[in-house]
Amino acid sequence: MNISFLPEKVKNDFAGIVDKIPLFATRTNGNISGEPGEGYVVACGERLFIYIRKAGEDSFLKLAGKLGAEISKLELRKDKFNSFLDIDMDGKPYSLKFSSSEVRDLETLIENFKNAKPADAVVPEPQQPDTSVREQKKDGIQMPTGIQEHSAVPAVKSPLTPLQFLAAAMMYVASADGVVSEEEDKYILQIFSGNDAVLQPALKYYKSHTPDQLFEFSVGLDENQKLCILANLVEIAMRDESYHRVEQIMIRNFMEKAGISIDNLKAISSVLLVKNNLSVLDK
Secondary structure, X not given: OOHXXXXXXXXXXXXXXXXXXXXXXXEEOOOOOOOOEEEEEEEEOOEEEEEEEEOOOOOOEEEEEEEOOOEEEEEEEEOOOEEEEEEEEOOEEEEEEEEHHHHHHHHHHHHHHHOOOOOOOOOOOOOOOOOOOOEEEEOOEEEEOOOOHHHOOOOOOOOOOHHHHHHHHHHHHHOOOOOOOHHHHHHHHHHOOOOHHHHHHHHHHHHHOOHHHHHHHHHHOOHHHHHHHHHHHHHHHHXXXXXXXXXXXXXXXXXXXXXXXXXXXXXXXXXXXXXHOHHHHHO
């Protein structure tokens, strides 16, 4: 499909690179979970973006990845009336349905995406956590037992308590996409029960410092605190049903500073996707 027909909320993500990198797009026939809705798949250089929403919803849930990294499977499957794009992304399988009229665009998109070379103008990958971190498994989640080598210097004591750290970090993630939704604001107040002893110091720090400055103190947290904070950051990023790229990058930055592995993120994200998919209870 012509990218000019994409919804404005999707096109805005590519406004700065549309004239520099070929974009290929196609429209899905329904929501990613098989419910009524809409979705769009966009190939931009070596990255694939998926935007999906249920019927009647305003915001898109956004997924993104590179083939061979986040995306381990990308296959076109056809039956008599429809075509399906089967994707494994971050260890989770997805199947998107397409009408017969979209097949040609879909085949072109897949071919160009698989043959794409790295492009400097594409949004850069967030830095991955250091693989030198030693890990042990606990209840399916990998628990870091050491910190990255470049963080081996003694940690400076955080000016915030762990709870205040979490509150400030959630504020940064909630505002990363430029807008703090009403749902995100209510969720932060709910988590801390409106406790001003937590929220006010966190808000003061949030207004006067950058996220990276806060995350530097993460090495002073214990491993359970790090994983608890990570889970809550992912939860609030998903709260407005639009997991923005900037939110993902910010969470990866926290993980890097804290010495948390990508497998922890995958495990936590999978659990939260199941937890928040309340539509399965309507059947």
